[in-house]
Amino acid sequence: QVQLVESGGGLVQAGGSQRLSCAASGRTSDISFMGWFRQAPGKEREFVAAISRNTDTTEYADSVKGRFGISRDNAKNAVYLRMNSLKPEDTGVYYCATARSGTWRYWTSYDYWGQGTQVTVSS
Numbered sequence: 155q156v157q158l159v160e161s162g163g164g165l166v167q168a169g170g171s172q173r174l175s176c177a178a179s180g181r182t183s184d185i186s187f188m189g190w191f192r193q194a195p196g197k198e199r200e201f202v203a204a205i206s207r208n209t210d211t212t213e214y215a216d217s218v219k220g221r222f223g224i225s226r227d228n229a230k231n232a233v234y235l236r237m238n239s240l241k242p243e244d245t246g247v248y249y250c251a252t253a254r255s256g257t258w259r260y261w262t263s264y265d266y267w268g269q270g271t272q273v274t275v276s277s
Contacts, residue, residue: 155180155181155266156178156179156180156181156182156184156185156252156265156266157178157179157180157266158176158177158178158250158251158252158266158267158268158269159176159177159268159269160174160175160176160248160249160250160268160269160270160271161174161175161176161177161271162174162175162271163248163271163272163273164272164273164274165274165276166240166273166274166275166276167240167275167276168240168241168242168275168276168277169239169240170240170275171236171237171238171239171240172237172240172273173234173235173236173237174190174234174235174237174248174250174271174273175232175233175234176188176190176232176233176234176235176250176268177230177231177232178231178232178233178252179231182231184254185207185252185253185254186206186207186208186253186254186255187204187205187206187207187252187253187258188204188205188207188226188233188250188251188252188253189201189202189203189204189205189250189251189252189253189258189264190202190203190204190224190233190235190248190249190250190251191248191249191251191261191264192244192246192247192248192249192273193246193247193249193270194243194245194246195246197246199249199261200215201215201258201259201260201261202214202215202218202222202235202248203215203218203222203223203224203235204224204258204259205224205225205226205233207226207228212224213258213259215259217243218237218244221237221238221239221240222235222236222237222238223235223236223238224236233250235248237273240273240275241275242275242276242277243275244273244275245273245274245275246272246273247270247271247272247273248270248271248272248273249267249268249270250267250268251264251265251266251267251268252264252265252266253265
């Protein structure tokens with residue numbers, strides 16, 4: 155079992171920046187990669203970014219490429235999402251998740267999920 159706790163959400167103006175954090179505990183040795191997803195009201199959960207636990211490999215959704223940056227700190231069992239140039243369409247609940255294998259962009263690949271943190275971008 156892996157437990158995940160996100161933090162760092164809140165209200166921000168369009169064009170602003172925000173940093174999300176996710177702390178993992180439990181059987182973290184089983185983690186192969188970690189990802190961030192988001193879900194806006196009335197919409198499906200969508201992939202945002204993912205990072206390998208053991209290499210520098212990252213992947214981003216086209217909608218956030220160049221604006222968001224994912225990073226990790228294995229010593230702290232943490233993953234971060236730095237969000238710049240935020241837009242109203244970035245609004246949603248952001249979830250951290252971990253996986254042992256699978257395709258990074260597919261939410262079905264992920265085994266454990268955090269409770270989510272709300273990000274609201276005002277125009």
